[in-house]
Structures are given as structure tokens and as C-alpha cells.
Amino acid sequence: xxxxxxxxxxxxxxxxxxxxxxxxxxxxxxxxxxxxxxxxxxxxxxxxxxxxxxxxxxxxxxxxxxxxxxxxxxxxxxxxxxxxxxxxxxxxxxxxxxxxxxxxxxxxxxxxxxxxxxxxxxxxxxxxxxxxxxxxxxxxxxxxxxxxxxxxxxxxxxxxxxxxxxxxxxxxxxxxxxxxxxxxxxxxxxxxxxxxxxxxxxxxxxxxxxxxxxxxxxxxxxxxxxxxxxxxxxxxxxxxxxxxxxxxxxxxxxxxxxxxxxxxxxxxxxxxxxxxxxxxxxxxxxxxxxxxxxxxxxxx
Amino acid sequence: xxxxxxxxxxxxxxxxxxxxxxxxxxxxxxxxxxxxxxxxxxxxxxxxxxxxxxxxxxxxxxxxxxxxxxxxxxxxxxxxxxxxxxxxxxxxxxxxxxxxxxxxxxxxxxxxxxxxxxxxxxxxxxxxxxxxxxxxxxxxxxxxxxxxxxxxxxxxxxxxxxxxxxxxxxxxxxxxxxxxxxxxxxxxxxxxxxxxxxxxxxxxxxxxxxxxxxxxxxxxxxxxxxxxxxxxxxxxxxxxxxxxxxxxxxxxxxxxxxxxxxxxxxxxxxxxxxxxxxxx
Numbered sequence: 001x002x003x004x005x006x007x008x009x010x011x012x013x014x015x016x017x018x019x020x021x022x023x024x025x026x027x028x029x030x031x032x033x034x035x036x037x038x039x040x041x042x043x044x045x046x047x048x049x050x051x052x053x054x055x056x057x058x059x060x061x062x063x064x065x066x067x068x069x070x071x072x073x074x075x076x077x078x079x080x081x082x083x084x085x086x087x088x089x090x091x092x093x094x095x096x097x098x099x100x101x102x103x104x105x106x107x108x109x110x111x112x113x114x115x116x117x118x119x120x121x122x123x124x125x126x127x128x129x130x131x132x133x134x135x136x137x138x139x140x141x142x143x144x145x146x147x148x149x150x151x152x153x154x155x156x157x158x159x160x161x162x163x164x165x166x167x168x169x170x171x172x173x174x175x176x177x178x179x180x181x182x183x184x185x186x187x188x189x190x191x192x193x194x195x196x197x198x199x200x201x202x203x204x205x206x207x208x209x210x211x212x213x214x215x216x217x218x219x220x221x222x223x224x225x226x227x228x229x230x231x232x233x234x235x236x237x238x239x240x241x242x243x244x245x246x247x248x249x250x251x252x253x254x255x256x257x258x259x260x261x262x263x264x265x266x267x268x269x270x271x272x273x274x275x276x277x278x279x280x281x282x283x284x285x286x287x288x289x290x291x292x293x294x295x296x297x298x299x300x
Numbered sequence: 301x302x303x304x305x306x307x308x309x310x311x312x313x314x315x316x317x318x319x320x321x322x323x324x325x326x327x328x329x330x331x332x333x334x335x336x337x338x339x340x341x342x343x344x345x346x347x348x349x350x351x352x353x354x355x356x357x358x359x360x361x362x363x364x365x366x367x368x369x370x371x372x373x374x375x376x377x378x379x380x381x382x383x384x385x386x387x388x389x390x391x392x393x394x395x396x397x398x399x400x401x402x403x404x405x406x407x408x409x410x411x412x413x414x415x416x417x418x419x420x421x422x423x424x425x426x427x428x429x430x431x432x433x434x435x436x437x438x439x440x441x442x443x444x445x446x447x448x449x450x451x452x453x454x455x456x457x458x459x460x461x462x463x464x465x466x467x468x469x470x471x472x473x474x475x476x477x478x479x480x481x482x483x484x485x486x487x488x489x490x491x492x493x494x495x496x497x498x499x500x501x502x503x504x505x506x507x508x509x510x511x512x513x514x515x516x517x518x519x520x521x522x523x524x525x526x527x528x529x530x531x532x533x534x535x536x537x538x539x540x541x542x543x544x545x546x547x548x549x550x551x552x553x554x555x556x557x558x559x560x561x562x563x564x565x566x567x568x569x570x571x572x573x574x575x576x577x578x579x580x
Binding site for chain 2: 010021033034045098100102112113118123126137144169173225229236270277
């Protein structure tokens with residue numbers, strides 16, 4: 001290594017050192033610790049001597065003796081399965097409409113994007129009030145239209161739909177990514193397709209969708225990861241109720257870790273979550289060969 | 301035919317806009333009503349009479365000013381840390397050659413997939429037991445919330461900055477090096493000033509992220525005088541749940557900084573989202 005190259009290497013490591021240290025102390029170390037903790041029983045607060053090694057007991061209990069865990073898993077799975085495709089379709093539809101060279105594009109874009117920027121407790125409050133069965137705006141509209149008025153968050157059957165509705169309300173982010181993707185589709189592809197006699201549906205199917213597929217792929221992965229992370233809204237709006245109908249995975253994990261201080265048990269939950277998200281992501285990546293089209297790649 | 305579909309698109313767009321904007325309007329209207337107006341049937345969108353004092357009540361019912369200050373301190377410190385260390389790390393990944401760099405960049409990218417819950421518990425235990433070794437408190441202070449931002453912060457922002465730095469013509473840096481500039485000087489005097497748009501995007505995005513953070517403060521802060529606005533609002537809900545008009549006023553106040561930032565920096569936000577989305 002020349003003197004200059006060595007100097008650059010030292011500087012490079014120095015510049016990167018905040019993250020390198022952060023990675024070791026806040027990611028890699030805790031990952032190993034979390035994995036080890038998942039085989040123990042410990043409240044995390046008393047001295048290390050109170051820590052008990054219990055093998056795979058936590059995993060066994062989670063899968064076989066904890067109905068709440070199964071419920072949380074099912075709830076979150078259902079939420080992911082409905083809200084991700086629904087959100088993807090809504091985001092695509094909105095982006096397609098905005099891509100029609102509409103007037104007032106900037107205004108519409110702002111309106112659709114805004115909800116995805118606000119989140120946290122305040123937004124949860126807004127929705128809590130809007131979905132209030134007796135005084136909220138939503139049931140008032142339904143009442144005016146002579147439609148049935150559900151109990152929303154107070155009803156086991158409908159509570160989860162409130163969260164799905166909220167997630168669709170927040171698709172502005174995804175819509176923007178789609179819109180940017182749509183604007184990168186070269187005009188000449190549409191012209192060529194039109195010359196070949198393709199109508200708008202065929203152009204959508206054979207030009208827009210393949211050209212947008214890398215964007216949709218990215219959105220799908222981010223959507224899946226995000227759908228397993230619901231916490232604040234559930235914590236604030238329902239606390240997991242009624243009758244655990246909105247007990248989301250991360251909410252249950254939080255309760256186990258920071259309300260009941262079962263750190264070993266909660267760590268096992270975290271690893272199961274990681275395994276699920278990883279498996280789903282790999283599945284999507286695997287499937288992407290069949291449906292994601294990369295420009296410059298030969299179609300096979 | 302073309303004309304009909306055009307009208308259809310506009311009708312749909314306007315319908316969706318109403319859907320998207322209504323929650324804000326409904327909350328705004330409730331926040332300006334008297335309590336009996338809030339629970340009146342049928343509800344009206346225009347409050348009559350308009351009761352501005354709800355906002356005063358909302359602010360004085362809790363140490364709102366203290367919460368605002370706490371939120372501002374945490375958020376701004378985090379943004380500063382994110383900008384400084386995030387840019388340093390990103391520059392190293394973009395331009396400096398060191399052994400293992402590409403591997404570590406891959407590691408950085410893959411940590412974006414890691415659910416935060418995996419590291420959350422051991423990290424909490426780390427901060428809790430650090431007290432035994434150092435003799436000072438960590439849990440209950442802002443340190444656990446702030447320090448991660450000074451260790452590179454969120455990988456997504458490092459990635460975003462790296463992409464931007466790679467787009468700067470390297471000739472500028474080469475010329476500066478020939479003129480005798482050191483790496484840190486090049487970074488400080490050439491790269492950073494040219495990266496204003498990317499830095500603004502990161503600042504805005506990370507501001508919004510930290511402002512909304514609920515779980516972090518919920519886990520680490522235990523005394524009310526240390527609470528952030530998000531925790532304060534939650535407390536307000538459990539204490540004054542029935543006073544919807546105050547609750548809505550407080551919620552709108554909590555959202556206000558983000559709303560203002562959104563309208564001021566919308567361009568940077570849109571760019572940031574599309575860059576991370578497309579190149580990701």
C-alpha cells in the first residue's frame with residue numbers, strides 16, 4: 001500500500017467511525033445479546049446474576065401456550081395481507097391519475113402526500129374522534145346515507161378495519177414514489193405501442209406495469225416491513241382491544257418487555273418477527289424474477 | 301369519449317382529495333367548538349360560536365411549553381447529529397477507499413431491513429446497566445434518545461447522502477487536493493456546500509421522524525417534566541379524554557410544526573422520497 005493509499009484508508013475509517021461504532025454497539029452487539037436473551041428468563045433490570053438460562057422454553061411457550069401471541073400474530077398477518085395490497089393499489093391508482101397531465105397537479109399531490117407525513121399520537125387522536133361511533137364524522141356520513149353504522153373500534157369485527165383504513169390514508173409516500181417512476185417511463189414506448197394499435201388498457205399492461213415493476217417491487221418490500229411495525233396508533237387508540245382484536249405484534253412485544261419486564265420472552269418474540277419479515281422479504285425477492293422487469297436486461 | 305374520461309379523472313381526484321383532507325378539517329372544526337357543540341347532532345363542520353379559548357385551555361392544562369421545549373431540544377439535537385455524522389459516514393462510503401468498505405456498505409444496507417425490536421431490548425438493558433459502571437443515570441435522560449443520532453443515525457439517510465455525494469463531479473475534489481486541501485477541508489468547503497439540497501432533505505425527514513417518535517420517549521423517559529409533546533398528548537388523553545375540543549386543539553398544536561415544515565420544504569421532501577425510492 002502506498003503512503004497515500006494508507007492515509008486515505010485511515011481517513012476513510014475515521015470518517016466512517018461514528019457509524020462503525022454505532023453498528024457495533026447499537027446493532028451487532030444488541031443483535032447477539034437479543035438472540036442469547038431469547039433463551040433466558042430475566043427482567044433486564046435486576047443484576048445479571050438473576051438471569052436464568054432456560055433453553056428454548058420461550059419459543060415453546062410462545063408457539064404452544066400463549067393464545068395472545070397467536071392472536072397478535074394473526075392480527076398482524078391479516079393487517080399486512082389486506083393493507084399492503086390495498087395500499088399498493090390505492091397508491092398506484094392515485095399516481096396514475098396524477099400522471100394524466102392534470103391541472104392543479106401540485107395541489108392534489110400536496111393533499112395526497114400530507115397525511116403520510118403526519119403520524120404519531122396526534123393523528124391517532126384525529127382518527128379516534130372521527131371513528132367515534134356516536135359523535136364521529138364517519139358514522140354521521142353513513143347515517144345520512146342510511147347505511148349501517150358500525151361500532152368501529154369498540155367492535156371486535158370492525159376494529160382492525162379502522163387501522164387498515166388509516167394505512168390507506170397514509171399512502172402518499174408510496175404514491176409519490178410511483179409518480180416519480182411513472183414520469184421516468186420514456187414517451188416513445190407509449191407512442192410505439194399506440195402505433196401498433198394498443199389501446200390504453202394494453203399500454204398499461206405492456207408498457208406501464210413492466211416499466212414500473214422495479215418501483216412496485218421496492219414499495220412492496222417497504223410495505224411489508226412497515227406493516228409489521230404498527231405500534232403508536234394501536235397503543236393510543238385501543239391498547240390492543242377490544243378483546244385483543246387489535247393486539248398488534250409490536251404492541252404485544254412492548255407489553256411483554258416494558259410493562260411486564262419479561263425481557264427474554266420479548267426477545268424471542270423479536271426474533272420470530274425478524275424471521276417472518278426476512279422470510280417474506282426473501283420470498284418477494286425470489287418472486288421478483290418472474291414479474292420485475294429491469295431495463296437493459298434481456299427478457300428471458 | 302376522451303372528454304368524459306377527463307371529467308371522470310377530475311371527479312375522482314376531487315373525491316379522493318376530500319377523503320384525504322376531511323380528518324384535518326373535522327379535527328380543526330372540533331377544536332374550535334364548545335363542548336356541547338362537539339357532541340351536537342347532527343354535527344356541523346363550521347363551529348358556531350368559534351371558541352378560540354380552547355387552544356388556550358389546551359396549552360395551560362398541561363405544562364405544554366415545557367413539553368414543546370423538550371421535544372424541540374431532542375429533535376433539533378438529533379437532526380444536528382444526524383447531519384454531521386451522517387454526512388461524514390456517507391462521504392467515507394462515497395469517496396474514500398478503505399479495506400472492507402464495500403462489505404460494510406452492504407452491511408449498512410441490510411441493517412435497514414432489521415426490525416428495530418430486535419435491538420431495542422438489549423439496548424434498553426445496556427443503558428439501564430451502564431449506570432452500574434458509570435455512576436450516572438442514562439435511562440430517564442435524553443441520552444439514549446440522542447446518542448444514536450450521533451453514531452451515524454438512520455442508515456437510510458447515510459444511503460441518501462452517499463448517493464448524492466457520488467453525483468458530485470470528482471474533478472472538483474481532485475483540483476482541491478492538488479491545491480493542497482486535506483480531506484476534511486474538501487469535505488467541509490466543497491462537498492458540504494454543494495450538498496445543500498440533500499442535507500436539507502435529510503434534515504426535514506429526520507426532524508419529522510424524531511418529532512413523531514413515541515416509542516423511544518415512552519421507553520426511556522419516566523418523569524413528566526422530561527416528557528415530549530407526544531407523551532404529553534398521550535397523558536392529556538388519559539386525563540382529559542372527555543374534553544374532545546381541548547384534545548383536538550392540543551393535537552393540532554402538536555401537528556403544527558410538522559405541517560408548517562411540510563409546506564415550507566415540500567420540494568425537498570418530494571425529492572428525498574423519490575431519490576430513496578427510485579434508486580433503492
